[in-house]
Amino acid sequence: MQFFEGSEKKIEVVLQPGQPSLRQLEQPFWHQIVAKANATILSSVHNEHCDAYLLSESSLFVWDDRFLMLTCGTTTLVDAVVSFLDRFPKQQLAMLSYQRKNEYQSHLQKSSFEQDLQALNQHLDGCCYQLGYLDGHHNYVYHLDRPFEPPQDDATVELLMYHINGDAAAYLRSNNQSLEGIRQRLNWSQLLPAFDVDDFLFEPFGYSMNAINGDRYATMHITPQENSSYVSFETNLPQQEAQQVLGHLLGTLQPDSYDLISFNQEQFLDHQPGVVCIDQAQQDLSCGYRMRFQHFVKPASACRSATRL
Template sequence: MMFFEGSEKKIEVITSTEFGSLRALGKDFWTKVVAHACAEILDTISNEHCDAYLLSESSLFVWDDRFLMLTCGTTTLAEAFLYFCDHVSDKNILFASYQRKNEYLSHLQKSSFQEDIDRISERLDGTAYRLGNLDSHHNYIFHLNKPYQPEQGDTTSELLMYHIKGEGADYLRSEGQTLEGVRKLLCLDQILPGFEIRDWLFEPFGYSLNAIKGDRYATFHITPQEESSYVSFETNLELEDSGILEIMLDALKPGSWDLIGFNALAPLLENERFTCLAESKIALPCGYDMTFNHYQHGEHKVIAAERLTGKAA
């Protein structure tokens, strides 16, 4: 079984108006940032607010005053962050965060979260937290120790789905799938109406999508492989009452999932089908209320033993 860690690392940085535009740093600069994470730019879309780069391992979104970069696999996102810091002085960084999501096989990563933040902390004074238990799903975050006041509507939601099942998952694992087929499966017309979209199918499996509309963005990254399946959806759309979460859970039928919010009000309530196993929240002094909720579907209980090596019983 080929293992691929779909789970992402993420950086988000907000800069001061004095610094000027991050977009104006140009594609060459951002190509180098991405290269420091051991990824590359596959495709780009732009509108009046944002340049959205689809990467070989996930995504980069650059606005004038902020950027966010997600990378999966065994990429070295902390290196990309440090390279960025080489070119932008501390005083122009108003906000910075570095996250690592729940990993299937953390021992296969090139560095641990602790090692990453040890290096980042040599350059930026910050504080790190873990939300969720060490021995279950959890999310690590490091943030800059500077007070920051997010604007109204500055909200982020991350829906991280594990163990996808059913027809949608089967399709994503099948040969001959098409971009059109995946878009339909994800109900893009319904959840991202009017968005400009760029998406990509990877070999042998995997799908990434960037979507932008004004200053709003959304991104999907799908690692469909059985036993380590992972789908992330992230957006700055307000999810509350949007029905988007319910559509995603219905399309991909994850066995478990995490919902992470930054100033986002979109808690999923438990019901007879799924349970919230863990909830954790913290008002980060950098201006965001962060919430972490870990859910499990009731049907995700009886698990076949997984043969790793040797002959079948």
């Protein structure tokens, strides 16, 4: 069975004022950080605010005073974080949050979330929450326990889609797909106008995309494999623009199940008829963000046959 763990781990760090720019560090710095996670840099786009790197497993965005890194598969993101903290110890940080999503096959991961916590707690004073039931979709977040006031426009949303269906899903699993064909179906030119888009098609399939426009970003990662398909989209676009993209993605990819996670942004999705929210949790984090989690599912429309292993 062809399996790839699409679910990401995510780190976001904001430096205290007065630190050197994260974009001006010596050339090998980010390559080493990425290597610590067991990933490599495939390509990049740059503008006056941000360097956006597409990774062999997901993405890295670097601004002058902050960075965001997502990695999937069996990467070891926590090792990259610890390596970053060796150079920028906790007193230089204004905010740090480390997130981990439920995995399809958590026993194949190189570390558990509990082990990640132990590693982080040797460098930081943090708190940790689980949003969502342990036997369903859930999201872990660990953050530096230090007051932080995010700027007004620092609001992000993540849409995590499971078991995609329909024409676009079939296309993403087909042998004759192309970057151009995927871009058209996802409609980046209309939904992310004025963005610099950097995307990559993996063999035999799988798609990654980074897009930046000023200090706005969007990133998407598609693992289309039947029975374990997973698509993540994340952006810091303003609420209404983000809502448009999310609506288009839901309609195009028709997931059976999806999570909506947001930080300082409330989102209302345009659900298909019958979709129900089966779990929701909300938490005000001491690092200045209100984190929201919702898990939506389509009721089963038919009896499926079993998967032969």
